[in-house]
Amino acid sequence: MSAVIVAIDGPSGTGKSSTSKAVAAALGLSYLDTGAQYRAITWWMLTNGVPVDDAEAVAAASGKPVIVSGTDPAAPAISVDGADASGPIRTQEVTAAVSAVSAVPEVRTRITGLQRSIAAEAAGGIVVEGRDIGTTVLPDADLKVFLTASPEARASRRSGELKGKEATDLSTTREALIKRDEADSSRKASPLKKADDAVEVDTTELTLDQVVECVVTLVEKAAAEKSRGAGPAEAATVNEKAGQISK
Numbered sequence: 001m002s003a004v005i006v007a008i009d010g011p012s013g014t015g016k017s018s019t020s021k022a023v024a025a026a027l028g029l030s031y032l033d034t035g036a037q038y039r040a041i042t043w044w045m046l047t048n049g050v051p052v053d054d055a056e057a058v059a060a061a062s063g064k065p066v067i068v069s070g071t072d073p074a075a076p077a078i079s080v081d082g083a084d085a086s087g088p089i090r091t092q093e094v095t096a097a098v099s100a101v102s103a104v105p106e107v108r109t110r111i112t113g114l115q116r117s118i119a120a121e122a123a124g125g126i127v128v129e130g131r132d133i134g135t136t137v138l139p140d141a142d143l144k145v146f147l148t149a150s151p152e153a154r155a156s157r158r159s160g161e162l163k164g165k166e167a168t169d170l171s172t173t174r175e176a177l178i179k180r181d182e183a184d185s186s187r188k189a190s191p192l193k194k195a196d197d198a199v200e201v202d203t204t205e206l207t208l209d210q211v212v213e214c215v216v217t218l219v220e221k222a223a224a225e226k227s228r229g230a231g232p233a234e235a236a237t238v239n240e241k242a243g244q245i246s247k
């Protein structure tokens with residue numbers, strides 16, 4: 001298969017991470033979780049006493065942390081200043097602060113640069129998941145997928161994950177998720193947005209396996225088109241369960 005660059009974007013809980021890891025593992029591609037990078041810089045700000053609501057203070061500190069992302073889909077890894085950050089970046093404290101930090105243009109410039117160099121070094125191809133990969137970070141990606149799901153489905157998936165850890169009720173999870181989507185979609189710098197040429201997949205009624213199967217098929221098609229020298233796939237909306245493809 002040709003080395004393809006795949007951008008997977010969408011709001012929280014639509015299945016970006018699970019789908020991207022599984023697709024990358026199935027097709028032998030590298031994998032990058034860009035949300036983990038924004039979480040990592042946010043965690044560094046919090047642990048170093050930078051007031052996260054002060055955009056100037058965040059901007060001034062944005063060049064300081066050294067963030068290193070692993071790209072193996074079987075063992076996603078992220079470190080900050082040499083320390084493993086994969087656990088601490090998932091706390092609710094980080095989740096509550098990450099939208100403010102990631103809205104700061106200096107933070108985005110820094111992290112976007114990191115993402116582009118990781119993608120450029122992935123000789124065998126890569127799946128990059130986030131919010132602005134198809135629109136801003138990798139606008140020339142061979143395939144762009146935009147995952148969606150109803151707020152109810154997303155909240156129930158998220159609260160299923162939090163059970164036993166930092167348990168919250170469903171409505172609290174739903175409110176927090178909607179608030180974060182709004183913040184991520186309304187910021188000036190590179191907001192969460194579907195690229196015009198992205199394929200939209202509504203995962204509300206699909207199992208994770210069905211979503212993975214659908215995206216694997218789309219990647220294989222994009223790789224075949226690339227090796228034939230054709231352009232990126234046309235924008236479409238896929239509803240795999242109903243067996244329909246509409247444009």
Ligand SMILES: Nc1ncnc2c1ncn2[C@@H]1O[C@H](COP(=O)(O)OP(=O)(O)O)[C@@H](O)[C@H]1O
Pocket residue numbers: 010011012013014015016017018019157158161203206207208209211
């Ligand atoms: N299609 C799906 N159906 C049911 N659960 C799903 C589906 N896709 C993902 N999940 C589950 O929902 C949770 C959030 O998925 P995740 O991949 O982390 O989403 P995102 O990266 O978009 O925030 C995970 O626990 C995952 O296993």
Ligand SMILES: Nc1ccn([C@H]2C[C@H](O)[C@@H](COP(=O)(O)OP(=O)(O)O)O2)c(=O)n1
Pocket residue numbers: 011012013017034035036038039098099102103129130131132133180184
């Ligand atoms: N490309 C990206 C990826 C994430 N972000 C920001 C906005 C998101 O709310 C946070 C956290 O992203 P992450 O993908 O870890 O969030 P969820 O898994 O959906 O909870 O980072 C971003 O601004 N741009």
